[in-house]
Amino acid sequence: MEFLFKHKRWLWPLIALVIIAPMTPWIDLKIEDFFYNRGNDPNTHFMTSPLIKLMYEKVVKIPTILAFLCLPLILFKKFRKPAQVIVLTMIVGNGLITEFILKDYWGRPRPKQIERYGGSQQYRPFWLPNFHPPEPSRGFVSSHVAAGFLFLTGVVLTQRYRSRTLFWASVLLSLIFGVGLSLTRMAQGGHFFSDCLVAGLIMWWTALMMNWLVYADEDLN
Numbered sequence: 001m002e003f004l005f006k007h008k009r010w011l012w013p014l015i016a017l018v019i020i021a022p023m024t025p026w027i028d029l030k031i032e033d034f035f036y037n038r039g040n041d042p043n044t045h046f047m048t049s050p051l052i053k054l055m056y057e058k059v060v061k062i063p064t065i066l067a068f069l070c071l072p073l074i075l076f077k078k079f080r081k082p083a084q085v086i087v088l089t090m091i092v093g094n095g096l097i098t099e100f101i102l103k104d105y106w107g108r109p110r111p112k113q114i115e116r117y118g119g120s121q122q123y124r125p126f127w128l129p130n131f132h133p134p135e136p137s138r139g140f141v142s143s144h145v146a147a148g149f150l151f152l153t154g155v156v157l158t159q160r161y162r163s164r165t166l167f168w169a170s171v172l173l174s175l176i177f178g179v180g181l182s183l184t185r186m187a188q189g190g191h192f193f194s195d196c197l198v199a200g201l202i203m204w205w206t207a208l209m210m211n212w213l214v215y216a217d218e219d220l221n
Contacts, residue, residue: 009156010208013201020197025125028192032111035187044112046189055184056144063150063177064090082161084214085207086153093206094146098199107133108140112189126194141199142191144184148177149203156207160215178203 041048067090073083107130113119124130126140154170182196 010205013204017198017201021125021127021194024192024194024197025123028111028125028194029116029123031186031193032117032189035189036111036117039189041188044189045118046112047187052184052187055180056188059177060144060147060181063094063147067091067150081214082157085157085210086150088210088214089153089203089207090147090150092210093203094143094150097202097206098141098143098146102141103138103143105129105131106140107131107137108195109133109137110139110190111186111192113137113139117189126192126198139191139195141195141202142182142185143199144181145178145191145196145199146203148179148181149174149200151177152200152204153207153211156204156211160211 073079151173
């Protein structure tokens with residue numbers, strides 16, 4: 001029990017994912033059914049609107065811009081470590097793990113690629129990879145959503161800086177960007193609920209890991 005509480009920041013989300021995983025096929029398809037049945041895009045038959053296009057094309061760039069703006073802050077001692085956590089979380093979580101490993105090799109089809117929604121593939125739960133898909137299948141996980149959840153780094157850093165303002169601002173921004181981009185990509189038929197859920201968890205775990213690495217010298221003292 002002591003282990004569970006000592007490591008609750010990374011372990012509890014993992015336990016929650018394991019519990020919810022068997023239900024995600026049902027959740028995935030129910031949500032995509034909702035968007036597909038109300039779709040107005042003549043090409044995909046999913047949903048589109050000026051707001052959805054704005055989120056997909058423009059809003060998603062804001063977390064990346066934030067990470068770039070943190071780069072020069074690394075030169076200043078006062079801001080060096082929190083800036084490093086933010087930049088490394090973006091590079092490792094959104095870049096290396098999400099974009100270059102999972103999306104390229106996991107082989108999960110997007111909603112619009114499965115037969116249920118006019119595609120040619122079968123639905124695959126997120127825990128079942130296909131390393132030889134019949135077509136490029138980059139559904140798992142969502143890089144847009146991962147970028148949106150970059151703001152979870154602020155929640156992680158709150159433990160060190162004891163700032164309620166930082167905590168609530170980070171939670172609010174995570175909801176606006178992370179949840180907002182999740183709804184956007186699901187509405188477009190680009191990702192399932194489980195793709196978005198795991199993308200957020202990857203960014204959370206990456207932020208915890210980068211925080212541990214960057215502040216390791218202080219924690220040992």
